[in-house]
Amino acid sequence: MTNENSSASPPDIDLSELSEAFGEDNQESSTPTETAADQVSQPSSEKAQSGQVVTDEAESPKIPIRDSQIRLKSQGEEVHLLFPKAKQLSVKAHWSEMWAQLKHRLQSGERFWKKGTKAQLVGRDQLLEGQHIKAIAQVLKEVGLEVTTVKTQRRKTAVAAAAYGLSVEQIPPKKKSAETSQDTETSTSAEHWDAPLYLKSTLRSGMEIQHPGTVIVLGDVNPGSKVIAAGDIMILGRLRGIAHAGAQGNRTCHIVALQMEAMQLKIASAIARPPKSPPKGYYPEIAYIADSGIRLAHAVNFFKTHIFSLSRNCWVDRT
Numbered sequence: 550m551t552n553e554n555s556s557a558s559p560p561d562i563d564l565s566e567l568s569e570a571f572g573e574d575n576q577e578s579s580t581p582t583e584t585a586a587d588q589v590s591q592p593s594s595e596k597a598q599s600g601q602v603v604t605d606e607a608e609s610p611k612i613p614i615r616d617s618q619i620r621l622k623s624q625g626e627e628v629h630l631l632f633p634k635a636k637q638l639s640v641k642a643h644w645s646e647m648w649a650q651l652k653h654r655l656q657s658g659e660r661f662w663k664k665g666t667k668a669q670l671v672g673r674d675q676l677l678e679g680q681h682i683k684a685i686a687q688v689l690k691e692v693g694l695e696v697t698t699v700k701t702q703r704r705k706t707a708v709a710a711a712a713y714g715l716s717v718e719q720i721p722p723k724k725k726s727a728e729t730s731q732d733t734e735t736s737t738s739a740e741h742w743d744a745p746l747y748l749k750s751t752l753r754s755g756m757e758i759q760h761p762g763t764v765i766v767l768g769d770v771n772p773g774s775k776v777i778a779a780g781d782i783m784i785l786g787r788l789r790g791i792a793h794a795g796a797q798g799n800r801t802c803h804i805v806a807l808q809m810e811a812m813q814l815k816i817a818s819a820i821a822r823p824p825k826s827p828p829k830g831y832y833p834e835i836a837y838i839a840d841s842g843i844r845l846a847h848a849v850n851f852f853k854t855h856i857f858s859l860s861r862n863c864w865v866d867r868t
Contacts, residue, residue, distance in 0.1 A: 664693035672701040
């Protein structure tokens, strides 16, 4: 490697059946089934019968309307579909309710975009399964929006979006200010990464996967696709796109592929490009940072023959 300095369209869906597709609750973020109004009304009526003055102090805090509804927002040349935060809702969020909100917004709201405008689904902490993503992509396509990316905090949503052929940006939940300042210096170390993201699919041209941890792809990474990970990258197939490991600056990270044909490799801030002439044969290889930049080695027994030197901030040969 030479070092430097530095979609497919979804199948047609019967819109009359979409309510059934969205009839299941978001089970992973479930709350009691009674509404906030039910919780307050019973004690309020008892106080009224006993002659006590009823005040609003016992009521649960109200959630702003904009935080409890689906919204469409112009962001540069894209349109973002913003989902409400599941943890901010005071009642159980039903998919049928959010689906009704989306249809109402698309039918009654002003269309401020041109046909063919790219759209990003900002799922936040909501659980979006494959059938939900497919249905949303189709209904947005009917109004001239092309879904290209899903931004989410949920691993299951990220996997479902990648399987559908969309780019994915998985972001960790926001931490409190005290926790953020405490983790500033250690955020690049492995113990602060998210759990690995497993993708059982081939990444097509135009797809981009971003994850704050290690990414493992059980398939090929085709030219024009990109994988960006805070941790290591493992491709159990052919790596022919772009891979960036240690994206937060961790120089101990690796990129492993059964067949290394990458357009570009990047680890932390080091960059390498493929040689002009292809190798005579392919075998599992590992990319790592050495004194002279990114180097390739046989993946077999690499950790027996190499060790990371803290003083030199790179991998060195044990011998």
